[in-house]
Amino acid sequence: MFTKKAIENWIKYALCFVAMLATPYLSKPIAKLFDWVGYGQVRPFFVHLFTVILWFLEIMIYLLVRRALRGHGNGQAVETVEMATEEPVENAELLASVDGTEATAQPTEKKRKKKKAKKQRTPTPLLPLWRVGVLTGIVVLCILVISPQIEWEVKPFYDFGEKLTGYELLEKIGVLARNCMMCLWIVFCLQAGDAIASSALQNQSEEKRKWLVPLIAGTMCVWFGLFDVLSTSNAYAWAYLFFYVMFTAVYYVTKKHNIKSALLILFIYVF
Numbered sequence: 001m002f003t004k005k006a007i008e009n010w011i012k013y014a015l016c017f018v019a020m021l022a023t024p025y026l027s028k029p030i031a032k033l034f035d036w037v038g039y040g041q042v043r044p045f046f047v048h049l050f051t052v053i054l055w056f057l058e059i060m061i062y063l064l065v066r067r068a069l070r071g072h073g074n075g076q077a078v079e080t081v082e083m084a085t086e087e088p089v090e091n092a093e094l095l096a097s098v099d100g101t102e103a104t105a106q107p108t109e110k111k112r113k114k115k116k117a118k119k120q121r122t123p124t125p126l127l128p129l130w131r132v133g134v135l136t137g138i139v140v141l142c143i144l145v146i147s148p149q150i151e152w153e154v155k156p157f158y159d160f161g162e163k164l165t166g167y168e169l170l171e172k173i174g175v176l177a178r179n180c181m182m183c184l185w186i187v188f189c190l191q192a193g194d195a196i197a198s199s200a201l202q203n204q205s206e207e208k209r210k211w212l213v214p215l216i217a218g219t220m221c222v223w224f225g226l227f228d229v230l231s232t233s234n235a236y237a238w239a240y241l242f243f244y245v246m247f248t249a250v251y252y253v254t255k256k257h258n259i260k261s262a263l264l265i266l267f268i269y270v271f
Contacts, residue, residue, distance in 0.1 A: 005195075010192075012066070012195075013192035017224065019185060024047065026054060027048075052177045055178075056181065145239050182228070183262055186224070186265055197215075201216075214252050222241060225241055
């Protein structure tokens with residue numbers, strides 16, 4: 001339960017929370033420095049702008065740290081393989097010297113990297129039609145849940161409203177950009193929740209894992225969403241909490257494909 005890998009996954013989940021909750025508050029004092037623009041009327045836009053900028057930097061750091069951890073693990077595996085093959089290679093060289101022949105040189109690291117680079121990446125297989133149908137149903141259901149609350153208008157147009165001043169338009173654009181970045185944190189949250197659940201249930205049967213892992217990951221995602229709607233004082237809190245349940249469904253129906261999940265979550269979250 002509390003293995004090194006499990007602790008790393010909990011740290012990733014906690015980082016998603018910290019970034020989502022703390023970053024907007026860090027942006028406020030930075031935005032105050034630009035009150036000379038429009039006599040402070042543009043401050044809400046700058047709050048969202050710097051939230052997006054800080055989130056972008058935090059995501060880059062998050063991905064670099066995750067890659068470093070993954071690379072460290074791969075490095076240990078390579079080292080283990082090399083140690084395991086070191087003795088046979090030495091024995092082969094010894095036998096070759098006895099026979100009077102030259103031993104075949106061990107491939108260098110550079111040659112191994114070139115050979116690895118030549119391998120073609122297998123294209124991502126298309127989702128079966130039934131999965132596409134389920135995803136379409138999820139999107140339609142989310143639209144039907146929110147539409148009565150916004151008087152059956154298209155959500156982006158409803159959010160922007162009518163007769164906006166220039167300052168208000170900037171603020172709405174900032175909110176839209178912020179929501180787009182939030183969708184990436186939702187995917188990271190789902191990744192961490194899935195890894196935590198999989199690690200905790202690794203001793204359970206496959207049948208139990210099939211439904212327990214998504215249930216635990218979904219609960220953790222909804223918990224993340226609860227703090228999201230509370231911190232932003234979302235007027236449609238219950239609808240968005242329902243969306244977070246659907247985000248979990250999207251993640252698993254797409255077979256945990258990050259890009260497909262992010263794009264569909266973005267569509268539901270924004271539209």
